[in-house]
Amino acid sequence: xxxxxxxxxxxxxxxxxxxxxxxxxxxxxxxxxxxxxxxxxxxxxxxxxxxxxxxxxxxxxxxxxxxxxxxxxxxxxxxxxxxxxxxxxxxxxxxxxxxxxxxxxxxxxxxxxxxxxxxxxxxxxxxxxxxxxxxxxxxxxxxxxxxxxxxxxxxxxxxxxxxxx
Amino acid sequence: xxxxxxxxxxxxxxxxxxxxxxxxxxxxxxxxxxxxxxxxxxxxxxxxxxxxxxxxxxxxxxxxxxxxxxxxxxxxxxxxxxxxxxxxxxxxxxxxxxxxxxxxxxxxxxxxxxxxxxxx
Numbered sequence: 062x063x064x065x066x067x068x069x070x071x072x073x074x075x076x077x078x079x080x081x082x083x084x085x086x087x088x089x090x091x092x093x094x095x096x097x098x099x100x101x102x103x104x105x106x107x108x109x110x111x112x113x114x115x116x117x118x119x120x121x122x123x124x125x126x127x128x129x130x131x132x133x134x135x136x137x138x139x140x141x142x143x144x145x146x147x148x149x150x151x152x153x154x155x156x157x158x159x160x161x162x163x164x165x166x167x168x169x170x171x172x173x174x175x176x177x178x179x180x181x182x183x184x185x186x187x188x189x190x191x192x193x194x195x196x197x198x199x200x201x202x203x204x205x206x207x208x209x210x211x212x213x214x215x216x217x218x219x220x221x222x223x224x225x226x
Numbered sequence: 227x228x229x230x231x232x233x234x235x236x237x238x239x240x241x242x243x244x245x246x247x248x249x250x251x252x253x254x255x256x257x258x259x260x261x262x263x264x265x266x267x268x269x270x271x272x273x274x275x276x277x278x279x280x281x282x283x284x285x286x287x288x289x290x291x292x293x294x295x296x297x298x299x300x301x302x303x304x305x306x307x308x309x310x311x312x313x314x315x316x317x318x319x320x321x322x323x324x325x326x327x328x329x330x331x332x333x334x335x336x337x338x339x340x341x342x343x344x345x346x
Contacts, residue, residue, distance in 0.1 A: 072311050088325040106320035
């Protein structure tokens with residue numbers, strides 16, 4: 062039987078400012094690399110489903126710029142940009158990531174592709190310059206109402222931690 | 227306790243408000259409704275969800291039912307990690323779709339290559 066079990070994604074917090082996600086994908090890494098970098102394929106998966114994703118720039122080479130926008134049905138936009146630091150097909154991509162309204166808060170995202178038996182293990186490592194940057198990024202993709210709830214929840218949790226300490 | 231159930235229970239702003247209120251001290255339904263300016267039936271409905279998620283417990287006291295916060299499930303919840311997980315989870319689900327389209331195309335041609343290359 063050619064049943065391919067969908068592998069679970071794993072998220073690990075490496076430190077206050079670093080996160081790592083791993084996920085197995087059912088394709089050889091050449092194909093995964095293409096999906097990660099091809100401007101015609103990126104809009105099909107990179108943005109949240111409720112947004113339309115537009116690629117303005119995708120210059121896939123060291124020093125090359127990239128820019129993408131998530132456009133909501135009501136016309137609201139979220140723009141993201143950055144620069145490629147390393148491009149090694151089909152095994153490694155390093156790019157910087159910046160949410161334009163929070164310009165200057167730059168994170169570095171390293172994607173590593175490892176192939177085994179025709180499947181690819183994708184590891185994404187996100188390094189932020191501060192914990193505040195990390196929180197800001199997480200809110201950028203959210204509707205403001207939800208983001209506000211999350212902030213309040215964060216406070217609630219911090220408070221509970223204090224009490225139990 | 228399942229982090230997802232906790233998360234869903236708290237995703238509703240009114241329920242989050244109730245949890246915030248109960249953090250200070252346990253209260254009967256009537257007072258929760260009054261302080262949050264919500265209808266009592268509405269508050270009861272939210273309290274039921276919170277109770278099912280293990281976030282509140284009820285203690286009868288005379289004619290009243292007193293609701294208190296159970297912080298245990300909250301402590302297990304790591305909010306921003308959960309947000310991050312959701313963003314990437316959605317991305318990967320869509321990436322799976324893109325990859326299966328791409329491998330379907332490629333699979334056809336590589337099968338043909340194999341047939342040509344081996345024992346034929």
